[in-house]
Amino acid sequence: MNDNIGFNLDKMDVKLIGGMAHYEMQTNDGPLLLNDLLGKSLKLNFHREIYCTHCNKKTNKSYSGGYCYVCSIKLAECDMCILKPETCHYSLGTCRDPKWGEKNCMTHHYVYLANSSGLKVGITRASQVPTRFIDQGAVRALPIIKVGSRHMSGVFEKLFASEYKDKTDWRKMLKGDQEFIDLQEKRDELFELFGEDLDQLEHQFGEDQVSILEQESEIEIHYPVIAYPEKVSSLSVEKLGIIGGTLKGIKGQYLLFDTGVINIRSHTGYRVHLEF
Ligand SMILES: [Zn+2]
Known part of the structure; x- marks a missing residue:
């Protein structure tokens, strides 16, 4: 899939099936089962835009883990x-x-x-x-x-x-x-x-x-992981813009690539498109 429309990241949906964690990402093409991409190449192209997860307005900065400033001081969940x-x-x-x-x-x-x-x-x-x-x-x-x-x-x-x-x-x-x-x-x-x-x-x-x-x-709980990183290094969206590589595993709300790791949840509201 190489679809440039993009969608706003949200925390990955998880399910426990037979003791194994299953991860789904909600994309503009519908849900994507990430477990199926293990060992394959996956890229998240960040558009450098953030949209409030509540009111959907564009915000320069993410507050309270995915909200605009106004929502972050108003909503009970913030x-x-x-x-x-x-x-x-x-x-x-x-x-x-x-x-x-x-x-x-x-x-x-x-x-x-x-x-x-x-x-x-x-x-x-x-x-x-x-x-x-x-x-x-x-x-x-x-x-x-x-x-x-x-x-x-x-x-x-x-x-x-x-x-x-x-x-x-x-x-x-x-x-x-x-x-x-x-x-x-x-x-x-x-x-x-x-x-x-x-x-x-x-x-x-x-x-x-x-x-x-x-x-x-x-x-x-077992996690879909082929190999854990020897050294855990966090990939910076601000520095790199494109995050990805070979998907080695998924644990918590993290994607583990051969190039480093990224916390999907802490990028809630970030506009991306996927390449795989
Ligand atoms: Zn808002």
């Missing part, structure tokens, strides 16, 4: 509380868009453990399982607590983050040599360590709002 869920202020009546908040935040969330670049704790909307795990490049994940809102999940995450990391080291994640971690064992350790805090938070939020998941099993 508020600081999205990055720091424990600061969700819906209950104060100050949510930028209460309807959005009801749909996205005042709904079931999981606190989970994952092995992405090592052990980490994270949170996700229940409907985003296992998408969230794949987006982070986790090789294993284990939901450990189910709660009634985003805010509650953030409070638990912050508590556990004193013990386990809540960030992924993407360079390490892309090297692909994660050592095995028994997440169920780590969960048991965590529950023992924070037993009193869990009881207290369960009481504070209400027992019908918090389920401690003691029996959940791990989700294992």
